[in-house]
Amino acid sequence: MVIVMNEACHKKEVGDVLAAIKQHGLQPRIISPDPRVVIGIVEEVEARLVHELRDKLSHFHGVEAIETFGASWKLVSRDFRGETTTINVRGQVIGNGEPIVMAGPCAVESREGLIEIARFIKQHGASFLRGGAFKPRTSPYSFRGLKQEGLEFMVEARQITGLPIITEVLTVEEAPLVAEYADILQIGARNMQNFALLEAVGEIDKPVFLKRGMMATVKELLLSAEYILARGNSQVILCERGIRTFEKETRNTLDISAVPLLKQLSHLPVVVDPSHAVGKRELVPAVALAAIAAGADGLMIEVHPEPDKALSDGRQSLTFEAFEALMRNIEIVSATVKSIYKGSN
Amino acid sequence: MVIVMNEACHKKEVGDVLAAIKQHGLQPRIISPDPRVVIGIVEEVEARLVHELRDKLSHFHGVEAIETFGASWKLVSRDFRGETTTINVRGQVIGNGEPIVMAGPCAVESREGLIEIARFIKQHGASFLRGGAFKPRTSPYSFRGLKQEGLEFMVEARQITGLPIITEVLTVEEAPLVAEYADILQIGARNMQNFALLEAVGEIDKPVFLKRGMMATVKELLLSAEYILARGNSQVILCERGIRTFEKETRNTLDISAVPLLKQLSHLPVVVDPSHAVGKRELVPAVALAAIAAGADGLMIEVHPEPDKALSDGRQSLTFEAFEALMRNIEIVSATVKSIYKGSN
Amino acid sequence: MVIVMNEACHKKEVGDVLAAIKQHGLQPRIISPDPRVVIGIVEEVEARLVHELRDKLSHFHGVEAIETFGASWKLVSRDFRGETTTINVRGQVIGNGEPIVMAGPCAVESREGLIEIARFIKQHGASFLRGGAFKPRTSPYSFRGLKQEGLEFMVEARQITGLPIITEVLTVEEAPLVAEYADILQIGARNMQNFALLEAVGEIDKPVFLKRGMMATVKELLLSAEYILARGNSQVILCERGIRTFEKETRNTLDISAVPLLKQLSHLPVVVDPSHAVGKRELVPAVALAAIAAGADGLMIEVHPEPDKALSDGRQSLTFEAFEALMRNIEIVSATVKSIYKGSN
Amino acid sequence: MVIVMNEACHKKEVGDVLAAIKQHGLQPRIISPDPRVVIGIVEEVEARLVHELRDKLSHFHGVEAIETFGASWKLVSRDFRGETTTINVRGQVIGNGEPIVMAGPCAVESREGLIEIARFIKQHGASFLRGGAFKPRTSPYSFRGLKQEGLEFMVEARQITGLPIITEVLTVEEAPLVAEYADILQIGARNMQNFALLEAVGEIDKPVFLKRGMMATVKELLLSAEYILARGNSQVILCERGIRTFEKETRNTLDISAVPLLKQLSHLPVVVDPSHAVGKRELVPAVALAAIAAGADGLMIEVHPEPDKALSDGRQSLTFEAFEALMRNIEIVSATVKSIYKGSN
Numbered sequence A, B, C, D: 001m002v003i004v005m006n007e008a009c010h011k012k013e014v015g016d017v018l019a020a021i022k023q024h025g026l027q028p029r030i031i032s033p034d035p036r037v038v039i040g041i042v043e044e045v046e047a048r049l050v051h052e053l054r055d056k057l058s059h060f061h062g063v064e065a066i067e068t069f070g071a072s073w074k075l076v077s078r079d080f081r082g083e084t085t086t087i088n089v090r091g092q093v094i095g096n097g098e099p100i101v102m103a104g105p106c107a108v109e110s111r112e113g114l115i116e117i118a119r120f121i122k123q124h125g126a127s128f129l130r131g132g133a134f135k136p137r138t139s140p141y142s143f144r145g146l147k148q149e150g151l152e153f154m155v156e157a158r159q160i161t162g163l164p165i166i167t168e169v170l171t172v173e174e175a176p177l178v179a180e181y182a183d184i185l186q187i188g189a190r191n192m193q194n195f196a197l198l199e200a201v202g203e204i205d206k207p208v209f210l211k212r213g214m215m216a217t218v219k220e221l222l223l224s225a226e227y228i229l230a231r232g233n234s235q236v237i238l239c240e241r242g243i244r245t246f247e248k249e250t251r252n253t254l255d256i257s258a259v260p261l262l263k264q265l266s267h268l269p270v271v272v273d274p275s276h277a278v279g280k281r282e283l284v285p286a287v288a289l290a291a292i293a294a295g296a297d298g299l300m301i302e303v304h305p306e307p308d309k310a311l312s313d314g315r316q317s318l319t320f321e322a323f324e325a326l327m328r329n330i331e332i333v334s335a336t337v338k339s340i341y342k343g344s345n
Helices: A011-023 A049-057 A112-121 A147-162 A176-180 A196-201 A220-229 A257-267 A276-280 A281-293 A320-341 B013-023 B045-056 B111-123 B148-161 B175-181 B195-202 B218-230 B258-265 B273-276 B280-291 B320-341 C011-025 C047-057 C111-123 C148-161 C177-182 C195-201 C218-230 C257-267 C274-278 C282-294 C320-340 D013-025 D047-058 D113-122 D148-161 D174-181 D195-203 D218-231 D257-265 D276-279 D281-293 D318-343
Strands: A002-005 A028-032 A038-041 A064-066 A087-089 A090-096 A100-104 A129-130 A165-168 A184-187 A208-211 A238-242 A271-274 A299-300 B002-005 B028-032 B038-041 B063-067 B087-088 B091-093 B098-102 B129-131 B165-167 B184-187 B210-213 B237-238 B270-272 B298-302 C002-005 C028-032 C038-041 C064-066 C087-089 C093-094 C100-104 C128-130 C165-168 C183-185 C209-210 C236-241 C270-272 C296-304 D004-006 D028-032 D039-040 D063-067 D087-089 D093-094 D100-103 D129-130 D163-168 D184-186 D208-211 D236-240 D270-272 D298-302
Touching: A002 A011, A011 A028, A011 A038, A011 A049, A038 A049, A049 A064, A064 B063, A090 A100, A100 A112, A100 A320, A112 A129, A112 A147, A112 A320, A129 A147, A129 C218, A147 A165, A165 A176, A165 B098, A176 A184, A176 A196, A184 A196, A184 D298, A196 A208, A196 A220, A208 A220, A220 A238, A238 A257, A257 A271, A257 B280, A271 A281, A276 A299, A281 A320, A281 B280, A299 A320, A320 B280, B002 B175, B013 B028, B013 B038, B013 B045, B045 B063, B045 D174, B045 D276, B091 B098, B098 B111, B111 B129, B111 B148, B111 B320, B129 B148, B148 B165, B148 B175, B175 B184, B175 B195, B184 B195, B195 B218, B210 B218, B218 B237, B218 B258, B237 B258, B258 B270, B270 B280, B273 B280, B273 B298, B280 B298, B280 B320, B298 B320, C002 C011, C011 C028, C011 C038, C011 C047, C047 C064, C093 C100, C100 C111, C100 C320, C111 C128, C111 C148, C111 C320, C128 C148, C148 C165, C148 C177, C165 C177, C177 C183, C177 C195, C183 C195, C195 C209, C195 C218, C195 D028, C195 D039, C195 D195, C209 C218, C218 C257, C236 C257, C257 C270, C257 D281, C270 C282, C270 D236, C274 C282, C274 C296, C282 C296, C282 C320, C282 D257, C282 D281, C282 D318, C296 C320, C296 D100, C320 D281, C320 D318, D004 D013, D013 D028, D013 D039, D013 D047, D047 D063, D093 D100, D100 D113, D100 D318, D113 D129, D113 D148, D113 D318, D129 D148, D148 D163, D148 D174, D163 D174, D174 D184, D174 D195, D195 D208, D195 D218, D208 D218, D218 D236, D218 D257, D236 D257, D257 D270, D270 D281, D276 D281, D276 D298, D281 D298, D281 D318, D298 D318
Parallel strands: A100 A129, A100 A299, A129 A165, A165 A184, A184 A208, A208 A238, A238 A271, A271 A299, B098 B129, B098 B298, B129 B165, B165 B184, B184 B210, B210 B237, B237 B270, B270 B298, C100 C128, C100 C296, C128 C165, C165 C183, C183 C209, C209 C236, C236 C270, C270 C296, D100 D129, D100 D298, D129 D163, D163 D184, D184 D208, D208 D236, D236 D270, D270 D298
Antiparallel strands: A002 A038, A002 A064, A028 A038, A087 A090, B002 B038, B002 B063, B028 B038, B087 B091, C002 C038, C002 C064, C028 C038, C087 C093, D004 D039, D004 D063, D028 D039, D087 D093
16 A cells, blocks of 8 residues: 655655554555655555545545555555666666666686776676675585675776676675675575575665576565565665576576566566576577667676686676677667667656 | 588589489488589488598589588578578568568458458558468367468458468368468467478478477477478478466566577577567567567567457457557667678578 | 256156257257266356256256356366266276276387287286387487387287287377277377367277376366367376476476376376386386376386387386386285275276 | 495594595595495595595505595485485484374464364374474565464474474574474575575584475485585485476476485485475375375475464365375375385385
8 A cells, every 4th residue: 555645745744644554553664755755554454444544544634646556565566666766876877778787707706807807898888897706506516706805806896997896695694794895785596585685685775686586486576576675775676587497408598578577567677687597608699689679777797708717607608709799789779779668667 | 411512513513412322322402502502411321421421422523511410400400501591472581681570360350350450560561461260279169260261361461461471270181271372381389299280381382480389499499390391391480489487477488599599500580479478468569679689580479459359369469559669669679680680690 | 067867867858958958059968878867068158048047957857956167178077077987998997996007118119029018018917008100209300100010010919918009199190090900099298289189089989098298287188188078089088297397307297296186177087107207217116106196097107128229218118127016016006095095086 | 435444444444544535635524434434525526636546545454445426416425325314303213214294384373273283193193293483485574483482382392292393494593593492404495595504504413304496406406405414414304395387286396206316316315295385285195195105205294273274375284184084094005115115225
C-alpha cells in the first residue's frame, strides 16, 4: 500500500498520515521524500484493513492518491516508483538512458596487470573497473583471489584512471572491509539468496550490484533485491548473467527477455553480463550489442591482455583488440537505441 | 571431406575427381557449382581412406584445396561453405545482410482478416506473410486451422500484396499440397526431430524454415537441418524461437546467443521468432531489436488486429499500432548494425 | 461430462440417453461398456448447456450419476474412469498390480543376436521383448535399423520364446506395416507431439506405448495420450523415460514423481524406462527398483550380450549378468510393494 | 594421492611417511586412522612430483599401496575411502545399511506443537527430529522462524523423546549458537555454495547435513562437501532434495539417479528429502519408498498435525495419519532392500 502526498503538503500532514498508520499497528516507511512525499506500508495487510485505511486516509489533508498492489515485492516495484532509479557513482550515472560499460579482469591477478587493463578500458570508453579480489570458487582447491591486496590494487587503479571500482563481497564479515575500498558492492550469482549477506549490504551506504542466480526466476531476483531495499539501501543494480539450461554449447543461456521484463516490473536499472552468460569470447560481442538493443542500462564485460593465461575464466575474456572493436560498436548501437527507449525510463 | 576446385578448372577435371572418389566406393556430391566447384563427401570415411584420398587427389589438375573436418553435421557447416547461404523468394532475399521481417497472424482465421493484416504489414515494411493453415495443438480438442481453405486465403493475400507466403507443414502426406501454395515451408518446433518429415521437405524444391525444438540443443538443430540438406535441398533457414527452462514469467526463454553461435557453426541464415519465445506482446519489441543487434537475418512476428480475440496465441500477438512502431525501430537498428556485421557473412 | 448408468440398466435406457445428447448437437461416446455403461461427452460444452443437460438427464431411467470436470484431458483422466486400465497382450497383463518387464536390445542388429537375447530374458522372467527395427537418429548418417527385416526377426523371436513384442513406429505410412508384426506399438519421445502419428495409431487396434518427450510436461504427455484415446484406441501405456535438465552426469533425469502423479491424474498404466533416463548401465538397477517401489506398472530395460559392441546406446545396456541379478531383485521388491499399492489401482 | 599403510604397520613407519611428504613441501592428512592408516595429499601435485613421491614411498616399510586419481574432489571420493562413512549421533547410525527417518515440521512454530509432533514420530519409528528455527525465505516479509527460542523447544523435545535433533544454520555468525543446541547442522539448498558457511561448519565438531542446491550438479554438490571435509570435518551427509526443471506440476524434480550416482562417486551417506522435492503431500509416500529402493541411507520428511495451518510449506507436509502409514511401508521396503544393497556399502 502506498500513499502519495501532494507536492505542496505540510510536514504536519505527513505526520498525521504516519500516526494514523501506526495507530492501526502498521509500520509506515517513507519511500521517497522528494519532490513529493511517498509513504509505503510494506507488511502484508489484511484486505479488510486495507479497505478501512484507504477510506480513512482518503479524507486526510495533503493526501493525493492511495494505491494498493499485489506482488510480494514492493519497494523494488515499478508500481511503487514510476521512474527508473538512477545511481550516481563518482559522476558516472547508471540508469539515465546512456548505457555504461563495466570492464576488467575476472580476478585481480597483479598490480601491473590490473593497471594496464584499467588504462586500456578507460581509453576506450569504459566507465567502471571491475575485478575480483575475493573469488567464490566451486572447488576449495582453486585460486580464491588476492583478497585485501587485490582491493588495494583496485584503489590504485582508480587513482590512476579515475574509474570507479566494483568488486564482489562474499561474506557478511568482509562486507565492511570491501565497502571501505569499493564504489559498488557486487553480490554474485551464488549468493543471490544468501539473505544475511543481502541484509548486510542493505545497511551499507554503497550501491549494490545484484547478480541473478543461475537458476533463479526473475521474481526471485526481485525478492532478493527487496531484501536490500527493505534495509534502507535503495541503490541497487540488477544484473542478468545467464541462467542454467540443458544447452551445453554455451556456459549459461542469457535470458535476454529478462531485460524488458525487469524494467517493466521494477524501477531498478538493469545491467547485462554477457561474458559469464555465454562463456566463449567469440560470442560476447553479438550478445553485448543485443543487450543494449533490448534496453539494458549497461554491460559488464571481462577483458584480459592474455586471456589464455588468466587465472580464472580466461575462455570468456575478450582480448584488448576485441574489446576495442566492441566498444566502438556499443557506442554506435547505444546512440541508435537511445531515441527508442527515451521516455520509457 | 571437401574438395575445392580452382575457379578456372575444366569440366573434365571435375569429372576426374568425381570418378576417382567413386572408384573408392564413395558418393561425391557437388556442394556448390559456382563460382568455383566444391565437391563434398558426406559419408563417414575411415581415417586411412581419408589419408589415401587426400594424397591421391592433391595431384589432380584443378584441385585447389582439400579439407577434412570432424563435426557430425557437414553440409550445414561453415567449414563446408564459407559464405552465408542466401535464399531468394520472389525477389525477397534472406541472408544478404539486410534483415527481413515475416509477419502475420498465428493462425489464418478468415479471408477478410488475413487480407487486412497482409495489407497492413506490407504497408509497414514486412517482406513475408506468415499464417498457419494447419495448426499443431497440444490438445486434440483445440482449433486446428482452416487447412486447405486457409492456404487459399494465403495465396489470395499474396496476389493482392505481392508478399511471398510462409506456412507450416505438419505431415509427410500434406507436404506436396502445402508446397503447391506456399513459398516457404515451415517445420514447427514439435517436428524438429520428425525425421521423415525433414526428409520429405528435403526432396521438395522450396525453401524450408526450420524451427528449433523447445528442448533441442543447437547441435541437434544443425543435425536436423543436415537431414534436409542431405536430401538435396540446401535452401534452409534456421529459426531460434525460445527454449524451455524453469523461468515461468515468459512462455519460453529466447536463446539470444544461439544467433552468433549458429552463424559461427553454419552458413545457413538465422531468423528469430520473439513472439513464441516470450509469449507476452509487451516484451516482443525489445527482444526483436536485440535479435537484429545480435546479427539475425530476420524476424518472424505475430500480428493481429484484435489480439484478444485471436483463436490462437493472442497473448503474444502485437497490435497493429505496436507493430507499426516496432517496424520503424527495426529499420533504425538494422541500418546501424549492417555496418557492424558487414563482411562477417 | 460423464454419465454413469446403473448396473442393471436396460439397453433402451442407454439408447435414450445417447439420443438426448445427440439432440443437443453433441457427440456421445461409450467409454466403458461393462460392468456398467459409462457415456462421455468429450467436446467442450458451454456452461449453460452443461447445466441444462445435467438437469434433463438426471430424470432419465437408468442414470446413476452425472459428473463434469475441468481438465483439458478427459478420456485419459482418473475422473473419467476410476480403475486402472489393464492391457492384456497374448496373456501378459499390464496394469494389474504385478509389474512386468520389457527387455531387449536398443536396436535389432542380427537374427541370431536377437534370438539369443530373447531366450535369455525369457528365462529370467521378462514378459515382453523390445527391439528397434526403425530407429530415429539425431544424425542422418547414423544406423537407422534393419527395418522390415528387423520386424521379421522380432516375430521369429516371438515364435521361439512366446514373448510378445514391442517396437517403435516412426511414421504414419509405416504404422500399418509395423502393426502387422508388433504386439505393442511404441511412440518414441521425439514423436510424442507428432499429432498425425498419434491419430494414426489411435485408429489401429493394437496397444500403444507412449514415451514422454524429453522436455514435455506431465500434462502434455496426458494430452498426447488423449489424442490416441480420442480416436478410439484406449489401450495406451504411458512411459516415463527421463527429462532433459542441466545435470550432465546422467543422460537425462528420471522424473520419479511422474509415476505417482500420472497414476493420480490418469487411469492408464505407467511404465518406466531407466536405461534411456540415466544412460549409464551401472545406475540402471537402483533406478529400476526405485520405479517399482514408486508404483510403476512395469519397466523397459535395454540388454545386450556385449554392450560395448552395440550399434546404438551400448553405454546404457545391461550385460546378461547384470540383467539376471536385477531381475531377481525386481521380483523381491515387486512382491513387497504389491501389498502397498493393492487397492490403489 | 593416497598412501595406504598395511594393517600391522608401526607408528614410526607412519611418521616416516608423513615426514617424507612434508620434506617435499606437501601437507599430508590422515584420512582414516583405523583399522589401517590411510594418508592423503589433497593439494594439486605436479605430475613429476607425483612420480618421484610414488617411487620413493613405495620403498618405505609399512606402505601397502599408493594411489593417485583425477577428480577435483578428493576427500569425499570413493577412491579415497572405499567404505561408506557411518555417522553415529546419540546412538542413531546413518550409513550402516539401515535407512533412518528424520521427520518433523518445516518450521518450529510452538513448544506444544513441536513436542506433540516429536512424540508422534518417535512412536512411529523416526530416528531424528527435524525443525527449522532459522528459516531462509524468498521474501523478506515472510515468517523467518522462532530463532533461539525455536532451538530451545527443539532441545526440550529431544529431552522428552530422546530423538537427536537436526536444524538449519543460515549464517557464519549463528553457527556456534546452533551448534550448541543441534546434533546435526543442516546447510540448506540456497546455501550449498555459500563457501564461507561451508568452511565455518567444517571447523565445528558436529555432523553436517548438506542439501543439494536446486541448481547444482552432482559434481558441484560433491565439491561443496569437499569444502567441509577440507576443513577437517568428515561427518557429512549428502541430501538430494529435487532440482529445478521445466515441469510445473511438482515443486522440483527429484533426481532419483543421484542416489546411486553419489554412492558410486563418494563414500558419504545419502539422504533424500521427498517433501521439498515434490511439494505435494499426496506424492511424498511413493517417492519416499522409491528413494529407499534406490539405496538411500535415509529420508527427511515433513509432518504436521494440521498441514493446512502450517506457517511454512504446509502443502507438502504429511498428516499424522499419512506419516504413520508411510512409516509402516518404509519398514517393509527397507527390510527387503537391505539384502540387495548389503555389501555394496
